[in-house]
Amino acid sequence: MASCHEVKEDSKILQKTNKILLMGNPNVGKSVFFTHMTGIHVVSSNFIGTTVSYTEGDLKIGDETYTLIDVPGTYSMEPTSEAEAVAVRFMESGASAVICVLDAANLERNVKLALELQQYNIPTVYALNLVDVASRHGKEINAAVLAQELGGPVVPTVAVKSEGFDDLLKALEDVLQSDQIALCPGVCGGCSSCGGGDQPDLWQKAKDITRKVTRNTDRNPSFLDRLGDSLLKPWPGIPLALLIIALSLGIIVGGGKVLRATILLPLVNQVIVPFFKMLFSSFVPEGIIYNVLIGEYGIFVISFEWIIALILPYVFLFYVVFSFLEDAGVLPRFSVLFDNIMRKIGIQGGSMITIMMGYGCAVPAIIGSRTATTRKERLIITAVVCFAVPCISQTGALISLFGNFSPLLLVLMLLLSLFIMVIVSSILGRTLKGTVDPLVIEVPNLLMPSAKSYFAKLKIRMKGFLVEAELPMLISILIASLLKETGLLDIIAVYLEPLVSGWLGLPKEAVIALILGIVRREMAVAPLLSIESLTALQAFVGGTVALLYLPCISVFGILAKEFNTKTAVVIGASTTLSAFLVAGMINQIAHLFI
Amino acid sequence: MKTNVKQSKTAKNLNLYGAKHGKSYVVKEAPDLGILKCLGVHEGAEIFKKHDYRLGGPVLLMIGTCELAIGKDIAEQISISEVN
Numbered sequence: 182m183a184s185c186h187e188v189k190e191d192s193k194i195l196q197k198t199n200k201i202l203l204m205g206n207p208n209v210g211k212s213v214f215f216t217h218m219t220g221i222h223v224v225s226s227n228f229i230g231t232t233v234s235y236t237e238g239d240l241k242i243g244d245e246t247y248t249l250i251d252v253p254g255t256y257s258m259e260p261t262s263e264a265e266a267v268a269v270r271f272m273e274s275g276a277s278a279v280i281c282v283l284d285a286a287n288l289e290r291n292v293k294l295a296l297e298l299q300q301y302n303i304p305t306v307y308a309l310n311l312v313d314v315a316s317r318h319g320k321e322i323n324a325a326v327l328a329q330e331l332g333g334p335v336v337p338t339v340a341v342k343s344e345g346f347d348d349l350l351k352a353l354e355d356v357l358q359s360d361q362i363a364l365c366p367g368v369c370g371g372c373s374s375c376g377g378g379d380q381p382d383l384w385q386k387a388k389d390i391t392r393k394v395t396r397n398t399d400r401n402p403s404f405l406d407r408l409g410d411s412l413l414k415p416w417p418g419i420p421l422a423l424l425i426i427a428l429s430l431g432i433i434v435g436g437g438k439v440l441r442a443t444i445l446l447p448l449v450n451q452v453i454v455p456f457f458k459m460l461f462s463s464f465v466p467e468g469i470i471y472n473v474l475i476g477e478y479g480i481f482v483i484s485f486e487w488i489i490a491l492i493l494p495y496v497f498l499f500y501v502v503f504s505f506l507e508d509a510g511v512l513p514r515f516s517v518l519f520d521n522i523m524r525k526i527g528i529q530g531g532s533m534i535t536i537m538m539g540y541g542c543a544v545p546a547i548i549g550s551r552t553a554t555t556r557k558e559r560l561i562i563t564a565v566v567c568f569a570v571p572c573i574s575q576t577g578a579l580i581s582l583f584g585n586f587s588p589l590l591l592v593l594m595l596l597l598s599l600f601i602m603v604i605v606s607s608i609l610g611r612t613l614k615g616t617v618d619p620l621v622i623e624v625p626n627l628l629m630p631s632a633k634s635y636f637a638k639l640k641i642r643m644k645g646f647l648v649e650a651e652l653p654m655l656i657s658i659l660i661a662s663l664l665k666e667t668g669l670l671d672i673i674a675v676y677l678e679p680l681v682s683g684w685l686g687l688p689k690e691a692v693i694a695l696i697l698g699i700v701r702r703e704m705a706v707a708p709l710l711s712i713e714s715l716t717a718l719q720a721f722v723g724g725t726v727a728l729l730y731l732p733c734i735s736v737f738g739i740l741a742k743e744f745n746t747k748t749a750v751v752i753g754a755s756t757t758l759s760a761f762l763v764a765g766m767i768n769q770i771a772h773l774f775i
Numbered sequence: 776m777k778t779n780v781k782q783s784k785t786a787k788n789l790n791l792y793g794a795k796h797g798k799s800y801v802v803k804e805a806p807d808l809g810i811l812k813c814l815g816v817h818e819g820a821e822i823f824k825k826h827d828y829r830l831g832g833p834v835l836l837m838i839g840t841c842e843l844a845i846g847k848d849i850a851e852q853i854s855i856s857e858v859n
Contacts, residue, residue, distance in 0.1 A: 256813030517844040521832035619846025
């Protein structure tokens with residue numbers, strides 16, 4: 182149960198022989214099965230394409246330990262995106278068994294994939310998931326007849342409520358022990374033993390099987406079904422969507438401020454920092470080391486002030502809200518409602534989910550853009566995220582910065598970021614070679630998120646933030662502290678004065694923000710908070726530089742990995758150039774009027 | 776009167792984008808796109824057009840119990856006929 186990592190390179194894992202593959206259409210709940218069977222939490226959501234890479238974990242059955250793999254969802258073994266190609270490679274590499282998860286509410290399409298999987302001659306058990314949703318839609322599936330038709334055991338499950346897992350594991354054990362390949366029932370997708378079959382044949386077979394095993398009952402739409410329908414109509418869908426966005430922002434900004442003022446700031450200023458000051462004062466003599474530890478930019482002062490009091494409340498509340506919207510299935514509805522606007526700026530509605538992810542962190546958004554069907558679309562999404570979408574850590578810092586002046590500055594910054602998004606997307610849409618495919622998206626049912634997987638996901642994300650952000654932040658704080666204590670900062674400031682003070686109109690202390698911003702995006706904002714004489718205009722100009730500035734080191738790394746170093750350098754250079762250009766122009770124009 | 780003219784025009788060459796919503800249709804021809812086939816939009820498939828969106832927005836349709844949104848550019852290329 183111990184090993185779990187999202188693996189980027191799959192050549193070694195493909196060679197393993199004791200694999201059990203979790204296969205199925207996107208958004209049928211494979212990741213929930215994986216979490217339950219291995220005890221390893223992976224992030225799942227209620228829309229397609231959450232698992233774009235794969236995750237492996239150990240699964241003990243009898244005396245044998247197998248490697249269970251959560252394979253990205255695929256509609257067909259003829260892949261249409263990179264994520265689907267991963268699924269095909271896994272099936273081609275062979276496995277001890279396959280757990281094929283079927284969506285009982287959309288059986289025909291799922292049976293068609295099951296028939297395709299049979300071509301690979303791997304022992305298979307079928308988990309008939311979402312039987313509760315099917316029943317709400319007036320469909321009852323006869324699992325016994327389906328098992329007969331598919332030639333393998335079929336176990337009804339409701340994964341989010343952990344129903345049916347024991348039976349599924351038992352069926353899996355039986356299949357592994359019997360060491361028998363799923364018997365060809367004569368309806369399969371065309372293994373060599375029955376002569377093969379093309380796609381239209383498969384659809385017809387899937388249709389026949391679905392008809393045979395389905396019984397129509399009374400449709401019993403729940404409140405959520407009706408709300409899901411309303412969210413898809415322009416009226417009242419668009420006002421409802423705007424209300425959801427406004428409420429989310431209210432919870433993140435307002436709630437974050439309350440959390441910060443009532444709990445975190447007093448905790449840091451009255452308990453944590455005085456404790457470390459007292460501790461180090463007792464044995465560290467005053468001097469550089471003392472200042473690096475607990476001086477103005479001391480590691481034990483700044484790291485708590487910035488990370489806990491400044492950033493953490495907003496990061497936490499962002500993921501509280503975003504994870505809920507993800508699991509409930511709200512986001513694909515936004516994609517449908519706003520597709521017409523997105524088309525006008527050169528992308529399609531489906532990209533909206535990936536871009537929204539970027540408001541959390543650019544790294545998962547760039548990885549998530551793998552679901553884009555063309556390279557051009559991937560590049561546009563990535564560029565938009567790098568240029569115009571502040572990550573939540575940076576947003577937290579901006580909220581704190583503008584909170585000292587007027588909330589209007591935050592609204593202006595939001596409008597500026599939307600404006601830049603439109604410009605970047607429109608320019609790339611017109612200049613990049615290639616096409617952007619129109620929206621084709623499956624709209625999932627609106628669901629009340631399962632508390633277990635919701636909290637597990639929240640925990641993974643917060644842990645991820647604390648672990649991944651902590652080290653680069655500490656490094657950048659150490660750099661800041663050393664630069665200040667050694668006097669290097671003043672020397673650099675002299676060289677950068679024409680840019681920082683002349684063109685951007687910022688105080689010379691702001692230089693440190695530009696240096697630290699390379700490491701973490703919020704660090705391009707945080708140092709401005711400690712400049713007491715900062716004016717509202719300087720705060721806005723500084724915020725603009727930070728918004729557009731270099732993507733952080735992690736983003737640079739992921740750009741180089743997902744695309745190539747050239748793309749990373751081009752994006753990095755153009756964001757930085759535009760940061761100085763736009764922010765400088767704002768400063769110069771504002772000075773014409775002030 | 777205007778609506779009648781529009782309807783008679785689309786009836787001759789009915790595509791998913793121009794067709795009336797709230798009705799069932801059978802797909803006569805669909806573009807050769809992997810994702811469409813995978814989602815079940817293929818020749819002979821029965822679909823229900825649920826809604827369309829203004830200003831070049833997508834078309835919302837049902838295939839069985841599955842709800843799909845298809846962008847305007849593709850929806851225009853899907854030719855359909857009414858279910859008798």
